[in-house]
Every structure is written in C-alpha cells, then in structure tokens.
Amino acid sequence: MTQNIYDTPEFFDGYSRMARSVHGLDAAPEWPALQAMLPDVRGSRVVDLGCGFGWFCRWAQTQGAAEVVGMDVSQNMLDRARATTPSPQVAYVHADLERLHLPWGRFELAYSSLALHYVEHLADVFAMIHRTLVPGGRFVFSAEHPIYTAPAQPGFVQDATGQRVWPLNQYSLEGPRTTDWLAKGVIKRHRTLATYLNLLIQAGFTIRQVEEWAPSAEQLAAQPALAEEQDRPMMVLVSASR
Amino acid sequence: MTQNIYDTPEFFDGYSRMARSVHGLDAAPEWPALQAMLPDVRGSRVVDLGCGFGWFCRWAQTQGAAEVVGMDVSQNMLDRARATTPSPQVAYVHADLERLHLPWGRFELAYSSLALHYVEHLADVFAMIHRTLVPGGRFVFSAEHPIYTAPAQPGFVQDATGQRVWPLNQYSLEGPRTTDWLAKGVIKRHRTLATYLNLLIQAGFTIRQVEEWAPSAEQLAAQPALAEEQDRPMMVLVSASR
Numbered sequence: 001m002t003q004n005i006y007d008t009p010e011f012f013d014g015y016s017r018m019a020r021s022v023h024g025l026d027a028a029p030e031w032p033a034l035q036a037m038l039p040d041v042r043g044s045r046v047v048d049l050g051c052g053f054g055w056f057c058r059w060a061q062t063q064g065a066a067e068v069v070g071m072d073v074s075q076n077m078l079d080r081a082r083a084t085t086p087s088p089q090v091a092y093v094h095a096d097l098e099r100l101h102l103p104w105g106r107f108e109l110a111y112s113s114l115a116l117h118y119v120e121h122l123a124d125v126f127a128m129i130h131r132t133l134v135p136g137g138r139f140v141f142s143a144e145h146p147i148y149t150a151p152a153q154p155g156f157v158q159d160a161t162g163q164r165v166w167p168l169n170q171y172s173l174e175g176p177r178t179t180d181w182l183a184k185g186v187i188k189r190h191r192t193l194a195t196y197l198n199l200l201i202q203a204g205f206t207i208r209q210v211e212e213w214a215p216s217a218e219q220l221a222a223q224p225a226l227a228e229e230q231d232r233p234m235m236v237l238v239s240a241s242r
Numbered sequence: 243m244t245q246n247i248y249d250t251p252e253f254f255d256g257y258s259r260m261a262r263s264v265h266g267l268d269a270a271p272e273w274p275a276l277q278a279m280l281p282d283v284r285g286s287r288v289v290d291l292g293c294g295f296g297w298f299c300r301w302a303q304t305q306g307a308a309e310v311v312g313m314d315v316s317q318n319m320l321d322r323a324r325a326t327t328p329s330p331q332v333a334y335v336h337a338d339l340e341r342l343h344l345p346w347g348r349f350e351l352a353y354s355s356l357a358l359h360y361v362e363h364l365a366d367v368f369a370m371i372h373r374t375l376v377p378g379g380r381f382v383f384s385a386e387h388p389i390y391t392a393p394a395q396p397g398f399v400q401d402a403t404g405q406r407v408w409p410l411n412q413y414s415l416e417g418p419r420t421t422d423w424l425a426k427g428v429i430k431r432h433r434t435l436a437t438y439l440n441l442l443i444q445a446g447f448t449i450r451q452v453e454e455w456a457p458s459a460e461q462l463a464a465q466p467a468l469a470e471e472q473d474r475p476m477m478v479l480v481s482a483s484r
Contacts, residue, residue: 163394172472197439198451201451207443
C-alpha cells in the first residue's frame with residue numbers, strides 16, 4: 001500500500017507552498033517536456049493518477065478533453081482540487097493507486113505526475129493502467145529518476161577538486177528509501193530505470209519516448225540554479241502506448 | 243568517425259590481457275544476463291558489430307547459427323579472431339561501424355558488445371542496423387552505462403561518512419569523454435540512457451528489454467569485488483526488435 005504522506009499536516013503545509021502547488025504547471029520546469037510527450041487530448045477521456053490539486057485535470061479540460069477523472073490518495077488535495085475546478089467535465093475520486101480497479105478500455109490517456117515512485121507494487125498498477133486504456137491509448141508519466149532516489153545520502157556534495165557531484169550508490173538495490181522531505185519518514189520506492197521500462201513492456205505497453213529531464217538553454221538562462229539538474233536527472237518522463 | 247584505440251600498441255597489449263580477452267565470454271560477468279536476452283540463433287544469420295577476438299562469433303557458431311559475420315575496426319583483433327576461428331561459417335570483416343553499409347534484410351540477429359559508446363553518430367548506425375535486419379529480427383547489445391561514462395572524474399570516492407559513492411555529474415551533457423584506460427586519450431561518446439532508447443525507437447525498433455547490469459547473488463558470493471557494481475551500473479544491456 002502506498003504511504004499517504006500528503007495528509008500529514010507538515011507535509012501538506014510544505015507541499016502547498018511549493019511553486020508548482022501555488023502556480024501550477026507553468027511553475028514545474030519539466031512541464032514543457034512532459035507536455036510535448038502528450039497526445040492531443042481533444043475529445044479524449046483522460047485519467048490523472050495522483051492528481052494533487054488538479055492542475056493537470058483543469059489543463060486537460062481547457063484543451064478540450066471530453067472527460068477528465070482525477071484520482072488521489074490525499075483528501076486534503078482533492079478538497080482543494082474540487083474547490084478550484086468549476087468544470088462539470090472534471091471529476092475527482094479518492095483512491096489508493098494500489099487498490100484501484102478502473103473499468104476496462106475506459107480512457108484514451110492515462111497521466112501521472114511524480115506519483116509512481118511512491119508505489120510499492122508497480123507491476124500491478126501498470127497492468128491496471130494498461131487494461132483501462134483503449135487499444136492505441138497512451139500512458140504518459142513522470143517519476144523521480146532512479147538516480148535521484150537511489151543514494152543513501154541523496155544530496156549534492158563537493159569532491160576533492162571542489163566539483164559538485166551527486167553521490168550515487170546502491171543503484172541496483174531496489175526497495176524503500178526513507179527520506180526527510182517536507183516531513184520526516186517519507187517512503188519512496190526505489191527501482192532502476194530498467195525496471196520501470198521492463199514492467200511497462202511486460203504489462204503490454206510499447207515504449208515511445210523516454211526523457212531524463214534536464215533544463216533547456218532558455219530555462220537555464222532564466223533560472224541558473226537549474227544547472228545542477230544537468231549533473232544528475234531528478235525526473236524521468238515516459239510515454240508508452242497500449 | 244570512431245577512434246580506433248584498439249590498435250594503439252599499449253591499449254591492445256592491455257586489452258589482450260583482460261580476463262574476457264583471455265578466457266572469453268565466461269570471464270565477462272554480464273554475459274549470462276546478455277545471453278538470456280538473445281534469441282535462439284540456430285539457423286540464423288548473425289552479425290557481430292565490434293567482434294574483437296571473435297569470442298561471440300565462435301559461440302554463435304557452436305549454437306548452430308547458419309552464418310556469422312564479425313566486424314571490427316581493429317586489424318590486430320581481427321587477425322587474432324581469424325587465427326582462432328576454424329569454422330568456415332564465420333567470416334571476419336574489417337570495418338568502421340560509422341562507415342559501414344550492410345545489405346538490407348540480411349541478418350536475423352545483430353549483436354554488439356561494449357562498442358557503441360565509442361560511436362559518434364549513433365542514429366546513423368542504428369538506422370543501418372535496422373535496415374540490415376529482417377522484419378522481426380533482433381538487435382541485442384551492451385554498452386558502457388551513461389552513469390559510468392558521464393562523470394568528469396569517473397572513479398569511486400568515499401563520502402564524509404566513509405561510504406563508497408560514484409561521483410556523478412554532467413549526466414545530461416552529451417558528448418566526448420576522454421579517459422585514460424589502458425592507454426591515454428581514449429575517447430568515449432557519452433549520451434544519456436534516454437538517448438540510446440529514443441534513437442532506437444526513432445530508427446524503427448521496438449524496445450523489448452533493458453538491463454542495467456548488476457551481479458547476481460551467486461556472482462557476488464564468488465567475486466565479492468563485484469559489490470561496487472551494485473552502487474552504479476557500468477553496463478547497459480538492451481534487446482530490441484525490428
């Protein structure tokens with residue numbers, strides 16, 4: 001079962017203040033790359049797994065999606081999503097991804113942003129997503145990159161020559177990683193990038209594109225602090241089709 | 243054009259003494275994983291791109307391949323491959339992968355071991371390999387993992403707590419990496435794992451399996467020094483189909 005850290009008061013409070021929580025998709029530096037991997041959603045039925053405050057659901061609706069269903073394990077986030085979404089085409093459902101059973105062949109697009117690295121039984125979740133897509137349907141997601149989740153001490157350090165390096169270790173040792181991020185004891189499920197891809201393939205998906213997100217030249221010019229994202233990817237973005 | 247470091251005397255001398263050069267596939271710890279990704283080669287036509295001393299070519303022949311063509315840029319290695327291969331089903335050809343044009347629809351299996359990270363124009367090489375495979379043909383290769391090729395200083399260090407860490411940086415900065423391995427000035431072409439996969443997809447391949455090689459429990463018990471391979475993968479293994 002996925003830990004619901006989002007409803008821990010200190011986590012929710014901290015998360016609510018993040019730029020991407022306040023300002024939405026345009027404050028997420030990976031959004032342009034992720035958006036470029038999406039199909040045209042006009043007339044499509046879309047499910048967002050781990051919808052948070054509903055920013056993507058509202059975006060999909062404005063792009064002409066026929067129906068959007070946002071799902072999240074956090075009641076606090078769903079409450080705010082509902083309060084800020086006036087559209088009747090968007091529905092929000094409380095659900096734990098690992099206990100969810102969606103109808104077969106129900107959606108043209110499944111989307112998930114930065115949620116799957118919390119999922120313990122990913123093979124089951126991928127199989128469920130595959131079933132709920134129509135043939136030819138697309139699954140586009142982001143997750144924390146395995147390079148980011150792997151280390152025992154996940155923070156940049158300086159090497160002997162003063163260079164910034166990411167202290168990678170235990171990359172192939174898959175399993176829980178407990179970190180203190182916004183709250184103590186946040187449990188992520190580390191798995192290799194190969195495992196993400198092989199589980200998708202085993203679920204029946206065809207891999208269409210993989211991006212290990214790094215800032216564009218324009219983003220770097222506007223936000224020089226993003227340079228460290230060139231040293232090690234924090235996020236992986238994947239597009240797959242049923 | 244790919245650097246032919248193999249015919250530099252000091253490199254060839256050092257390389258010739260490596261366990262995998264002396265003892266062949268069984269001395270390559272990734273071989274069991276790579277072998278498990280191969281199709282049955284009985285009756286198949288097989289091309290090995292970067293065949294070195296011909297160990298894989300001879301193995302494929304003993305497995306019943308109808309025809310095996312080994313290609314390499316190193317004359318020294320080809321000379322030894324020819325001298326140690328008695329089988330008329332195996333032919334060796336001197337070729338630079340980046341200038342090679344193979345006949346269309348000519349092989350059931352293309353194989354390449356630890357050669358592609360030297361290739362500068364990988365998109366062209368993948369397109370050439372796709373063309374020379376029959377429909378349904380397979381392409382199985384290993385390459386140095388981008389985590390391994392990325393760093394400015396590619397060697398393990400100890401962090402402040404004494405833990406072994408791999409000092410990853412400049413992961414997303416693709417391009418040449420000059421290292422001193424067996425000889426000075428060995429030029430590898432660093433690219434991200436996403437780029438390897440996207441170039442395959444763009445060439446028309448379907449990704450079937452990806453492995454970021456790490457030792458098995460049995461290998462670790464027999465060779466405890468392999469534990470560092472769990473901290474960061476040195477090799478990526480990929481199976482794709484036309």
